[in-house]
Amino acid sequence: MKLLTLPLALLATGCFYSPIVQPRPAPRVESVAVRNAKVSDFVSLVNRHRQRAGCPALVWDGRIATVAQMHSNDMLNNNFYSHKNPRGQSPFDRLGAAGVGFARAAENIAHGQTSAQQALSAWVGSSRHRRNIEECRYTRHGVGLAGTYWTHVFTGDR
Secondary structure (H helix, E strand, O other): OOOEEEOOOOOOOOOOOOOOOOOOOOOOOOOOOOOOHHHHHHHHHHHHHHHHOOOOOOEEOHHHHHHHHHHHHHHHHHOOOOOOOOOOOOHHHHHHHOOOOOOEEEEEEEEOOOOHHHHHHHHHOOHHHHHHHOOOOOOEEEEEEEOOEEEEEEEEOO
């Protein structure tokens, strides 16, 4: 299968994130069980990668994971591959609708990877996606997987 990744937007820095502070505070959500074995493997791999890059491990946030999972489900069920869903909602819209506050946020999506290692390798192989993974200001995350549609959502409070 062809490995594909797509950035949300190509800003002047080549990185996508939201510098807009959301009105709701972002409570710290401690790690909860990850139910999908592939997602669990990915979480371990991405946190090892971040630690090698000098960043702290990301904290799993069940609300963010739900946002990511719903987007992966939506892409699979409605046959599209984009950060914006057919209703025009961006990752930032979806986070806000779920009540997730953040100072910055980003989303990586991929399609076609059948393992956690393939997904991480595809994203690390892309400078824009790698920047999201290695951005130490992102502290919380969630991952969704439906078929071979991966969604990784990051948030940070600073």
